[in-house]
Amino acid sequence: MSTAVSPAERSPGLVLSWIGATDHKRIAAHMAWACGLFLVIGGLVALTMRTELAQPGLQVLSRDHYNELYSLHGSTMIYFVMTPAALALGVYLVPLQIGAADLVAPRLNLFAMWMLLGGAAVAFSSLLTASGYPRDGWTEFLPMSNDTFSPGTGTDLWLAGVAASAISAMILAGTILATIVLRRAPGMSMLRIPVFTWTMVATCLNVLFAVPALLGALGLIFVARHTDIAVNPAAYLNLFWFYGHPVVYVMFFPFVGAALEVLATNARRRMAGYGPFVLAIIGFAATSMAVWGHHMFATGQVTNQYFAVTSIALMVFAGVEYLDAFLTMWGGAIVMRTSTLFALGFFAQFLVGGLTGLFLASPTLDYQANDTYFVVGHFHYTLFAGSMFGLFAGLYHWFPKATGRLLDERLGKLHFWLLVVGTNLTFFPFFILGNEGMVRRVADYPDQRGLADWNLVATVGSYVVAVALLVFLVNVVWSKTLGATAGADPWQGQTLEWWTASPPPRHNFESLPPIRSHAPLLDLREAESE
């Protein structure tokens, strides 16, 4: 009699699910697959560039193709991999962490996902036009990107695609933030939301304040291309970096949150310093809106000293996060899982990015480092050696929740160590190259001062990174179908997502425990053991 499946339980099938599923978990999973695909594209492009740069001279690419590829790499990684991956993590986890059934405005979230996928498709489609992908990096400074210097439809398609990704990010940031404000479970005050959710508050605020400036900047390029109005290039620089700096924290905050939750769970105790952390992350987000000028020290068009002081001040907020990571581990009993290793790798390697950032925050040192490989090394240490490691910590930690299966630990540890070796081999030489005067965005460099040797080291490293990422891909594909069953709570988790089944049911929770802190499941275990 009861063989009929209720509409809520009926599987819609893969195609319909991509088109129409409004469940935040499906949307996040679809975004994750898309970001993974874009990561592969952006990564293969990077490998091609590193192959060209292995030796001085032009071997693999023409200078025109190199210019096309470095632009493709940067645009793909910023607009279509790291920003949406950071938001997708929030789309998946925030409702589960605060005991909500879904994000607010589910149809709007579906729309945002399609704005992202459609935007990516439109931006990539410029490769098919006669003019090709635009050749001015992810920054598209004016007047380089106007119709005189970048003729053809390629740049226009890029503009439309990036604008769509920006609108997508703003929608998701709005719905995640609204969900945190409106949909918290009974008992969960704002000072009881999990650490990762706090980092999403900061992330969403940064998106909502900074991304409109990107839309404005894209609008200026449009005006410069399609009207006779002359656009002031310095105004574009200000508008672009008013977006461009806060967005690097969009690609950083969620991974701090992920790494800290991983450390606390695997150290089997409460995260230390919740209050200071909340103050620090909000202070970090606020201050990050006032530092954009340090990208423009060498332009002679900003008050360098003001931006030097605000940029250096960021170290106080970042420092609090490091103290909390340390205090959380000190006195704990840390289980050395793959996720722990990635969380530690995140903090250890991001530090290199953070400390070299202090060099760039000082005008005198930046006059040397600006637009050289020193800067390229700096932001790859923050975005790859840092955020990417934090993302992997989160993936090893939450993959079992999303799929019901554990990722393989042996493959995971192989993945980790290969990635550590590859990452540092690739990106550490960049600091030396920059110090020796190698400028960025070049297919060739002078054969002197050891530039060739360090470039070769970096290229070898990039192939090790590729192997490491391949190991991860194998792990995901294998574990998704054949991995060990996870159960609801494989790690003795502390937050609400570990209270429900893995994967969680459509509406996330059948019941909720009492919530008296930011770690309600830990409270329950502590109450039991007393």
Added chain:
Amino acid sequence: MNAVLPLLAGDTAHQYATLLRPYALILIAAFVVVNGALLLAAVAFRDRPGRVLRPARPHHRVTGVYVGVLVVLAAMLATLAVRSEDRVDAAATHPAFTITVIASQWRWTFVYPDGRHSPTLVAPVDRDIRFRLRSRDVLHSMYIPAERFKRYAFPDRWNTFDLQFGRIGTFLGECAQFCGWNHAYMRFTVRVLDDAGYAAWSTGGAL
């Protein structure tokens, strides 16, 4: 082949080296202390049989002292940075002369007070020289690695700065800001001469 970039020991390179020393010291120390502490905690408190789990406490005093130390460090670094910027960007009171630099896709033109044009930057050693820099098309950035200095060239405004070249010799100049197809090869040569050599050059003699 030179393994290390030769510094010109001019004003900007000197300021760079002076500021780099305390920065590098503080930052290397911070790297060692912070990552050392994280590694120590991870190793000393890894899960082992018999490990007694201590509940986490709020460490208000530790946090307060630590934030205080960070604020003092940040204030030190900011003071050093601001003072250094004051010196490196100070306008010379009596520049010897002015060189006008025109950047365009993909070459550099250096215009001297007597109207002479040159694709090579020729300058006398140890003199304050004023530069007026402008682009004819897109953004460029005039970069002399050995001088540890660069400035953007805008198409719609002049950028003015002073440089001093502290050593006689030939040095590399580059465009640092991406400017299109041939950006990688938009290089120039800097020739620093003694006063007699410069006088000979500027009166039309051969180099």
